[in-house]
Amino acid sequence: MDMQLPPHEGGKLTVVDMHTGGEPLRVILSGYPVVKGDSVLSKRRYVREHLDHLRKVLMFEPRGHYDMYGALIVDSELPEADLGVLFMHNEGYSTMCGHAVIALGRFAVDYKLVKEPQSPETQVNIHCPCGLVKAFVEYSEGKTGGVRFFSVPAFAFATDVTVMVEGFGDVKVDISYGGAFYAFVDAQRFGLDVNKSRTRDLVDAATAVTNAVKSQVKLHHPTSDDLAFLYGTILTDGKDDYSSDPTANVCVFAEAQVDRSPTGSGVTARVALQYHKGLIQLNQTRIFQSGATGSQFTGKAVEETKCGSFKAVVVEVAGRAFYTGVSHLVQESEDKLSAGFLLK
Numbered sequence: 001m002d003m004q005l006p007p008h009e010g011g012k013l014t015v016v017d018m019h020t021g022g023e024p025l026r027v028i029l030s031g032y033p034v035v036k037g038d039s040v041l042s043k044r045r046y047v048r049e050h051l052d053h054l055r056k057v058l059m060f061e062p063r064g065h066y067d068m069y070g071a072l073i074v075d076s077e078l079p080e081a082d083l084g085v086l087f088m089h090n091e092g093y094s095t096m097c098g099h100a101v102i103a104l105g106r107f108a109v110d111y112k113l114v115k116e117p118q119s120p121e122t123q124v125n126i127h128c129p130c131g132l133v134k135a136f137v138e139y140s141e142g143k144t145g146g147v148r149f150f151s152v153p154a155f156a157f158a159t160d161v162t163v164m165v166e167g168f169g170d171v172k173v174d175i176s177y178g179g180a181f182y183a184f185v186d187a188q189r190f191g192l193d194v195n196k197s198r199t200r201d202l203v204d205a206a207t208a209v210t211n212a213v214k215s216q217v218k219l220h221h222p223t224s225d226d227l228a229f230l231y232g233t234i235l236t237d238g239k240d241d242y243s244s245d246p247t248a249n250v251c252v253f254a255e256a257q258v259d260r261s262p263t264g265s266g267v268t269a270r271v272a273l274q275y276h277k278g279l280i281q282l283n284q285t286r287i288f289q290s291g292a293t294g295s296q297f298t299g300k301a302v303e304e305t306k307c308g309s310f311k312a313v314v315v316e317v318a319g320r321a322f323y324t325g326v327s328h329l330v331q332e333s334e335d336k337l338s339a340g341f342l343l344k
């Protein structure tokens, strides 16, 4: 059978699809216009202002879905970076994405974005909007495997902040930064269990918290205003004291989007919070499990540092990504739904 598409007009984008712990990553291979801007952060602003229609083509139905996630590889202004990246999701463009870094580490080695791969690990420096993230990709006999990465400086922004959450009253939240800002709350506060409750109930509670924090707490980041926004809320099982057992969480980010993975930037922020509270020591590894799929990442604080006046830590996160396919996405000019749509 002929596997070519019949003749058609309109744009064509080629993508490689992957997943990390169940969370999708659609890596754009070709067909995306040149992104203007002299820094990764200014490129992020450029795509938001000029090319947002392509995010909808790539992320939304009928080619994607409500919870789709994407990565656009761009040039970086940092000499030590092997690649720059912009992340995209159902609402816009994030500043950090750990599950994507784990997938992109493999992708960069497999698609030869780094010079000579080294065994047992190949280093890939990925310039994310939040800063330079160093990833180490297992590499043996021509095959890539698991990936660990070192985060940008991560810090507890505020703990035990009381916010008024619609439908739930006063709720105490912690706010922490792991390349993006998250609010953290024990799911028990809402009578929920991150491993067992219906996803819809977890989403409703987390979204109410996100809305409350966004309207009641002013965030700031020492290096850039572009980083000073709340990306989402992470509901946890409350098991923050050190244990060799896994601790579970569910991350609801962007426009009520649910992460299937344990959330790399969320693990980073949660480790920074646990370290700040004296619940874990440097180099004590914890296992973080997704309440959504049961997939796991490990995380540990490896070094104390500073971010502006905040006491911060560098966090190492590790996980594994897999390829799921390669696709040519086309837009037929007569297709009225071609621009993309979402069902809420």
Ligand SMILES: O=C(O)[C@H]1NCC[C@@H]1O
Binding pocket: 023, 069, 094, 096, 097, 098, 099, 100, 251, 253, 259, 261, 262, 263, 264, 265, 266
């Ligand atoms: O792993 C992460 O950090 C990301 N996954 C989706 C939401 C976050 O950006």
